[in-house]
Amino acid sequence: MGTPLGDFIRARRDSIQPDSLGLPDHGRRRSPGLRRSDLAARAGISVEYLTRIEQGRDRNPSTAVINALADALSLSPSERDHLRYVAKITGGECSAHERPAAPHRDVRPSVMETLRLLEPGIAVVTNRLGDILARTSGYEMLMDGTGLLEGDTPNLTRHVFTDPGARTFFADWDDVADEQAFDLWLAPSVENSEWFTAELAPVAGPDFTRRLNRHVVPRRGVLRINHPSGHELRLLRETLELSTDAQQLLVLLPADEETARNIDRLRSRPSGRLRALS
Incomplete structure (x- = not known):
């Protein structure tokens, strides 16, 4: 049985062409990418040990080994962070027989005050499962007509993968889907993520499930939106991690200026008000 750590290392190894690292191409092989023997040699570990890590038979490699693998795979800073994270949760994995408690939905008063100061800007507080916990009127304006905010417990991840309209609303739907699936690795707890994944997979289908173990760190570039009003919007994203709450703002x-003008046009319509969902 695989582990998050083994899946990530194998996915990165399969994505690397030997010539990009100055290694000779040994011709046809059974799988794409970097040979296990080449990665082991670059990391200074045995092939047998690397095999145990990739197959989940060794769940607690040392920090030195993790750093050596990061160097051998030429990981970017964000990919190194993800490698350390999956190594941590792999070492602490346990099986849960009962559904874990849901992550808390309360937003601290100081965070709510920050949202108020951001009005009428576009801002939202979420957790890594995609639960929308609080938002400004600007965010309600942005999502007006999408169906995302309907119901008592709106969830962006579920919306992206199960609402057909999301594929039109998000101009780069594939990138947004990659981001939402990747963020499940950073959910309030491993157990929460596993239960959410198990519930979403049957209704979301292969577009969701094939992304779960890819471990491709998203670029999170400009967010392009086709708003139901007919306006095209290009949005920059700034994220503040609320680590003590397992939430983010x-x-x-x-x-660009055209997007700013289109947002002003949207704001000229009747707007909502700041809302927190607990």
Whole structure:
């Protein structure tokens, strides 16, 4: 049985062409990418040990080994962070027989005050499962007509993968889907993520499940939106991690003057008010 650590290392190894690391191409092989023997040699570990890690038979490699693998795979800083994270949760994995408690939905008063100061800007507080916990009127304006905010417990991840309209609303739907699936690795707890994944997979289908173990760190570039009003929006994203709460505050800003004008047009319509969902 695989582990998050083994899956990530194998996925990165399969994505690397030997010539990109100055290694000779040994011709046809059974799988794409870097040979296990080449990676082991670059990391200074045995092939047998690397095999145990990739297959989940060794769940607690040392920090030195993790760093050596990061160097051998030429990981970017964000990919190194993810490698350390999956190594941590792999070492601490346990099987849960009962559904874990849901992550708390309360937003601290100081965070709510920050949202108020951001009005009428576009801002939202979420957790890594995609639960929308609080938002400004600007965010309600942005999502008006999408169906995302309907119901008592709106969830962006579920919306992206199960609402057909999301594929039109998000101009780069594939990138947004990659981001939402990747963020499940950073959910309030491993157990929460596993239960959410198990519930979402049957209704979301292969577009969701094939992304779960890819471990491709998203680029999170400009967010392009086809708003139901007919306006095209390009938005920059600034994220503040609320680590003590396992939440994040996301602020969306116009990426160009045309987007700023279109947002002003949207704001000229009747707007909502700041809302927190507990």
